[in-house]
Amino acid sequence: MHRDERDLVESCLAGNQDACAALVDQYARMVGTVIWRATGDAGVIEDLAQETFLRVFKALPYFDARAKLSTWIYTIAHRVAIDHLRTAGRWREEPLDADGDDVRSSATEPVDSGLDPEAALSRDEAARLVRAALAELPDKYRVPLVYASIDGIDYPTIAAMLNVPIGTVKTLIFRAKRLLRERLATRTRPVR
Amino acid sequence: MNDQHSARLDDLLKDASVWEPPHGFAQRIATLAIASGGLSPVSNRRRAVDILASPIVWMEGLAAGFKLGLEGRLWVARQYWALLGQWRA
Numbered sequence: 234m235h236r237d238e239r240d241l242v243e244s245c246l247a248g249n250q251d252a253c254a255a256l257v258d259q260y261a262r263m264v265g266t267v268i269w270r271a272t273g274d275a276g277v278i279e280d281l282a283q284e285t286f287l288r289v290f291k292a293l294p295y296f297d298a299r300a301k302l303s304t305w306i307y308t309i310a311h312r313v314a315i316d317h318l319r320t321a322g323r324w325r326e327e328p329l330d331a332d333g334d335d336v337r338s339s340a341t342e343p344v345d346s347g348l349d350p351e352a353a354l355s356r357d358e359a360a361r362l363v364r365a366a367l368a369e370l371p372d373k374y375r376v377p378l379v380y381a382s383i384d385g386i387d388y389p390t391i392a393a394m395l396n397v398p399i400g401t402v403k404t405l406i407f408r409a410k411r412l413l414r415e416r417l418a419t420r421t422r423p424v425r
Numbered sequence: 426m427n428d429q430h431s432a433r434l435d436d437l438l439k440d441a442s443v444w445e446p447p448h449g450f451a452q453r454i455a456t457l458a459i460a461s462g463g464l465s466p467v468s469n470r471r472r473a474v475d476i477l478a479s480p481i482v483w484m485e486g487l488a489a490g491f492k493l494g495l496e497g498r499l500w501v502a503r504q505y506w507a508l509l510g511q512w513r514a
Contacts, residue, residue, distance in 0.1 A: 253455035265444030278444050283454055290458035363437045382438045
């Protein structure tokens, strides 16, 4: 942890309200974005971001200074988002391992997603199709893939957030893209 | 061609939109956090007492610091309990 961060955390722990506000200000955008991507629901972001920071401040006295503060906060945001999905009955419990899953295609066989750069689909249409297909992916693939699409979140951070090795994150994202291509291919297949 | 498909998919997956907190969000959360009593010098003192009272924290700290194995950890644990016994007596 950088000295500035350590000073900020210590000021928060001492009950300095301005320091607490500065910490929220520093991480609120990313926390809200993580929640947004995980839930896909803009209407719940503010409440869940608030819940995240209240959990952060509650746990701050026990934060391990050797860890990265941003990763620790994003992990809490991820858990808050998943708790919300679970409560709403929108979270499918599946172990986050890279083995035994429902991806049946061969890993090396190329799949035409139907998103040919030369194709007639406009970017907006293609983006809408991708979003719809993404929403239907199993959560174990969808969540790492949407986190990876956020600027500023790298694979080690996603691994820490999901509490899995980096290799598992890479495999899950690889399979997520493959599943996505397969689903897009069925959506964009021309009707004869 | 497959590389082009992958690149297009990656491009479509990239989402630069970022959530913008409403005005006053940070101050509101800070006020709530302080009001909930989780952050204050008192709670820090309580935390210090918790840490001092936790043999696991002490043992793991010492074990990590001196790279102790299981035997070393057991020795530290015995010393700790002996010290705690003397202190309580």
